[in-house]
Amino acid sequence: MQIQVDSTRPQPLVEQIVSAIRGQIDDRILRPGMRLPPIRRLAEHQQVSRFTVVEAYDRLVAQGYLDSRRGSGFYVASRNLPEPEQEDPERVERAIDAAWLMRALGSEGEGRITAASGSLPASWMEEDAVMRNLRQLTRSAESRVTSYGTPQGFAPLRDQLQLRLAEVGIRTQPSQIVLTYGATQALDLVARYFLKAGDAVLVDDPGYWNVFASFRLQGLRLLGVPRNEDGPDLAALEDFLAHEQPRLFFTQSLLHNPTSSCISPAIAFRLLQLAEKHDFMIVDDDIYGDMLPGGGTRLAALDQLQRVIHVGSYSKTISGNLRVGFLAARPDLARALTDVKITTTLSSPELAERMVHLMLTEGHYHKYIDRLQTRLQRATERTCRMLERIGLRADFEPKGGQFVWMQVPGVADTTAMARHAVEEGIILAPGSVFRSNAQPSGYLRFNVATSEHPRLERFISEQLSR
Amino acid sequence: MQIQVDSTRPQPLVEQIVSAIRGQIDDRILRPGMRLPPIRRLAEHQQVSRFTVVEAYDRLVAQGYLDSRRGSGFYVASRNLPEPEQEDPERVERAIDAAWLMRALGSEGEGRITAASGSLPASWMEEDAVMRNLRQLTRSAESRVTSYGTPQGFAPLRDQLQLRLAEVGIRTQPSQIVLTYGATQALDLVARYFLKAGDAVLVDDPGYWNVFASFRLQGLRLLGVPRNEDGPDLAALEDFLAHEQPRLFFTQSLLHNPTSSCISPAIAFRLLQLAEKHDFMIVDDDIYGDMLPGGGTRLAALDQLQRVIHVGSYSKTISGNLRVGFLAARPDLARALTDVKITTTLSSPELAERMVHLMLTEGHYHKYIDRLQTRLQRATERTCRMLERIGLRADFEPKGGQFVWMQVPGVADTTAMARHAVEEGIILAPGSVFRSNAQPSGYLRFNVATSEHPRLERFISEQLSR
Numbered sequence: 001m002q003i004q005v006d007s008t009r010p011q012p013l014v015e016q017i018v019s020a021i022r023g024q025i026d027d028r029i030l031r032p033g034m035r036l037p038p039i040r041r042l043a044e045h046q047q048v049s050r051f052t053v054v055e056a057y058d059r060l061v062a063q064g065y066l067d068s069r070r071g072s073g074f075y076v077a078s079r080n081l082p083e084p085e086q087e088d089p090e091r092v093e094r095a096i097d098a099a100w101l102m103r104a105l106g107s108e109g110e111g112r113i114t115a116a117s118g119s120l121p122a123s124w125m126e127e128d129a130v131m132r133n134l135r136q137l138t139r140s141a142e143s144r145v146t147s148y149g150t151p152q153g154f155a156p157l158r159d160q161l162q163l164r165l166a167e168v169g170i171r172t173q174p175s176q177i178v179l180t181y182g183a184t185q186a187l188d189l190v191a192r193y194f195l196k197a198g199d200a201v202l203v204d205d206p207g208y209w210n211v212f213a214s215f216r217l218q219g220l221r222l223l224g225v226p227r228n229e230d231g232p233d234l235a236a237l238e239d240f241l242a243h244e245q246p247r248l249f250f251t252q253s254l255l256h257n258p259t260s261s262c263i264s265p266a267i268a269f270r271l272l273q274l275a276e277k278h279d280f281m282i283v284d285d286d287i288y289g290d291m292l293p294g295g296g297t298r299l300a301a302l303d304q305l306q307r308v309i310h311v312g313s314y315s316k317t318i319s320g321n322l323r324v325g326f327l328a329a330r331p332d333l334a335r336a337l338t339d340v341k342i343t344t345t346l347s348s349p350e351l352a353e354r355m356v357h358l359m360l361t362e363g364h365y366h367k368y369i370d371r372l373q374t375r376l377q378r379a380t381e382r383t384c385r386m387l388e389r390i391g392l393r394a395d396f397e398p399k400g401g402q403f404v405w406m407q408v409p410g411v412a413d414t415t416a417m418a419r420h421a422v423e424e425g426i427i428l429a430p431g432s433v434f435r436s437n438a439q440p441s442g443y444l445r446f447n448v449a450t451s452e453h454p455r456l457e458r459f460i461s462e463q464l465s466r
Numbered sequence: 467m468q469i470q471v472d473s474t475r476p477q478p479l480v481e482q483i484v485s486a487i488r489g490q491i492d493d494r495i496l497r498p499g500m501r502l503p504p505i506r507r508l509a510e511h512q513q514v515s516r517f518t519v520v521e522a523y524d525r526l527v528a529q530g531y532l533d534s535r536r537g538s539g540f541y542v543a544s545r546n547l548p549e550p551e552q553e554d555p556e557r558v559e560r561a562i563d564a565a566w567l568m569r570a571l572g573s574e575g576e577g578r579i580t581a582a583s584g585s586l587p588a589s590w591m592e593e594d595a596v597m598r599n600l601r602q603l604t605r606s607a608e609s610r611v612t613s614y615g616t617p618q619g620f621a622p623l624r625d626q627l628q629l630r631l632a633e634v635g636i637r638t639q640p641s642q643i644v645l646t647y648g649a650t651q652a653l654d655l656v657a658r659y660f661l662k663a664g665d666a667v668l669v670d671d672p673g674y675w676n677v678f679a680s681f682r683l684q685g686l687r688l689l690g691v692p693r694n695e696d697g698p699d700l701a702a703l704e705d706f707l708a709h710e711q712p713r714l715f716f717t718q719s720l721l722h723n724p725t726s727s728c729i730s731p732a733i734a735f736r737l738l739q740l741a742e743k744h745d746f747m748i749v750d751d752d753i754y755g756d757m758l759p760g761g762g763t764r765l766a767a768l769d770q771l772q773r774v775i776h777v778g779s780y781s782k783t784i785s786g787n788l789r790v791g792f793l794a795a796r797p798d799l800a801r802a803l804t805d806v807k808i809t810t811t812l813s814s815p816e817l818a819e820r821m822v823h824l825m826l827t828e829g830h831y832h833k834y835i836d837r838l839q840t841r842l843q844r845a846t847e848r849t850c851r852m853l854e855r856i857g858l859r860a861d862f863e864p865k866g867g868q869f870v871w872m873q874v875p876g877v878a879d880t881t882a883m884a885r886h887a888v889e890e891g892i893i894l895a896p897g898s899v900f901r902s903n904a905q906p907s908g909y910l911r912f913n914v915a916t917s918e919h920p921r922l923e924r925f926i927s928e929q930l931s932r
Contacts, residue, residue, distance in 0.1 A: 134817075145597070146787060148787060188809075218658075320813065343683055344683075349815060363523075
């Protein structure tokens with residue numbers, strides 16, 4: 001066997017041996033069933049320690065390249081794996097819906113423009129601080145990570161969230177806070193606890209597509225409350241309430257997705273009055289609130305969690321990867337929702353929760369958020385100008401946040417445009433994805449951090465002039 | 467303000483200042499509204515850099531101890547938080563059910579004996595390897611963690627799982643594997659996809675309590691199939707199938723929880739025949755299989771995922787905290803279940819998945835599992851002898867795994883015993899928790915890694931002699 005290790009190269013010796021042998025197996029120089037040199041011989045020949053060879057062989061076994069036969073040595077494995085399947089043609093033909101969008105954004109592609117993205121690029125976030133804190137965690141004797149986390153979530157992070165919520169006027173106990181796998185799980189827990197198949201549920205229209213998909217999965221009937229610049233359209237809401245008795249209204253008070261509109265204090269107050277009168281709860285999905293300069297009106301700050309379940313997340317500002325969100329609710333509800341969490345995902349990922357706790361307590365979060373707010377405001381302004389230049393129209397200009405919601409004049413449904421865009425390497429978010437019952441929409445949602453590209457500008461111009 | 471920092475102490479200067487000031491605020495030496503010394507003055511006075519003081523003040527702001535007023539300096543915050551609530555008396559009175567058990571195990575307690583634990587103590591696991599790999603990840607430029615993971619899960623881990631499954635005779639594509647938040651989420655996704663409220667579902671009886679709770683939440687009717695030493699009781703199963711048309715059977719082929727029994731090849735074959743004849747799918751929750759010496763019969767290894775959805779997890783052997791599990795299913799099902807995953811939790815925690823991937827590929831996992839199997843076998847034997855000595859009886863002796871399921875002679879329901887045990891600092895798992903409809907049970911489940919305590923032996927002896 002011809003391999004060459006070199007102790008002066010930066011790559012560790014073990015890895016050099018592993019990749020050399022793997023290369024020969026991949027190239028079929030070493031073939032299934034062939035015996036590898038005994039450990040001692042290879043070690044002598046390469047002038048490395050036997051330990052190094054043992055380690056390399058072990059890894060190759062773990063990776064499926066070698067078989068170890070007790071007492072007899074190591075052999076090239078017959079990698080009896082099925083051939084990769086062909087790309088499913090059905091998949092390509094599938095509708096341009098939310099699941100499609102999610103997949104399109106999840107897949108890789110050189111030079112793609114992801115105007116449809118729901119989150120900020122890594123370069124906008126505190127990647128270095130996250131990695132630094134992660135390193136700190138791995139050096140701390142406290143962060144033992146083999147055992148299960150607690151059902152309700154890492155207590156010091158819940159203490160910290162109590163403080164954060166107090167800052168925006170929401171008074172809670174840590175025992176009223178339940179940590180979740182992102183806001184997505186929080187919304188799901190609430191829906192599962194309160195609702196059963198066939199029930200009606202109020203949602204923003206347009207609104208967050210994933211909530212719609214989740215509710216449809218649960219067999220709920222979605223009542224889409226139109227969204228205005230100053231919050232939900234209460235006249236339309238009252239129309240629903242005249243005929244239906246929904247138990248929940250899922251809404252976003254601040255920087256609503258996709259419009260980036262914020263509820264006004266007056267609408268917030270009347271909405272809470274309606275909730276009282278018609279006996280429904282409001283779930284306020286406050287995942288973008290930190291991005292709003294100068295604060296805004298949160299429903300829970302008015303009613304102190306009596307009829308409001310407040311949901312938050314650090315997926316948008318710290319890390320979507322860690323999956324740390326939370327809900328704050330009345331004590332009885334917090335306890336019941338913890339039980340639902342246990343039955344569906346057992347416990348919390350404590351390591352991720354420790355990470356977020358460190359990020360929030362080390363003192364830089366506020367400054368980062370200040371910078372982020374300014375950066376987003378400027379990008380919002382530039383993106384609006386760019387899109388207006390080529391003929392798109394915003395119903396109003398957002399005060400901040402990561403989205404702008406633009407109407408495409410003369411286009412009743414932007415779905416076809418999104419389909420064409422994919423062929424040009426541009427992922428657009430068509431408005432119908434955000435409609436509560438996938439109705440056609442002449443709008444597009446743009447992420448202001450990922451949309452400033454001449455190629456995108458050109459593409460839309462061309463579409464409009466056809 | 468009297469504080470004293472000392473650069474020769476190991477604690478960083480920033481932390482010394484933070485804890486000194488925090489202490490004075492907690493002791494109400496510094497009171498709400500009092501102004502802190504200006505940064506420059508404190509820095510000069512303590513002979514530290516201004517940067518150090520800024521950092522310390524920032525942390526104290528983040529932790530809610532100080533307020534920063536622009537242009538005016540730092541003030542002790544009026545920590546206007548609600549008083550902690552009294553322990554809810556209702557909570558103490560609640561039934562000894564699965565949720566109670568989960569909470570009891572989740573709470574801390576000096577010197578407690580957690581015979582009811584569902585997992586192995588950290589000392590039985592590869593804590594150091596997990597921490598080492600975590601450190602390695604934080605040094606790698608690849609592990610960028612601010613962005614979302616992929617919907618289906620970290621691709622290299624799915625590749626690795628393809629290999630692992632091939633080793634036990636299950637042939638899959640990585641595209642058929644969906645990573646989940648532990649096996650718990652995998653089971654939940656499957657139930658939500660296939661079943662709706664009112665549907666009947668087959669489960670092991672006794673079986674995994676969390677599955678029962680989750681199904682009840684979904685409004686399903688649980689049909690408990692009695693569990694024998696060699697697998698499900700097929701005569702009882704056929705009785706159900708004569709009257710009902712369940713679409714799913716949730717079972718554990720290997721090291722079934724709580725009995726640690728394993729299905730025989732003959733029962734496995736006949737079970738698959740029944741599934742074919744009566745058109746139901748089998749969900750095989752294979753989370754303990756790695757603990758079984760010499761392997762065993764997995765349903766998916768027989769039918770190659772035609773009627774079987776295979777579920778696994780590394781929560782039991784690597785880390786319950788990382789929450790990495792998976793399911794393997796027919797390609798069409800894998801795709802549909804990925805969509806359900808997206809709607810309920812959005813995406814995967816890639817950092818955790820990278821960790822498990824490292825653990826599996828670095829080459830030590832097999833050896834660790836070999837050692838663990840031996841250790842568990844010995845502990846099983848010792849625990850059985852200890853419990854038999856004081857009069858408990860096993861229907862059969864497990865071949866491995868972490869549980870023994872023992873009958874308490876003369877006791878029709880072990881719930882009262884578990885309630886008494888808590889007062890003695892012993893957490894016992896009463897059999898009724900594992901019954902499909904919480905029927906009384908004269909059994910107890912013991913974790914062999916946490917039950918060898920003279921105090922536990924004495925407690926049960928005393929209970930039996932009363």
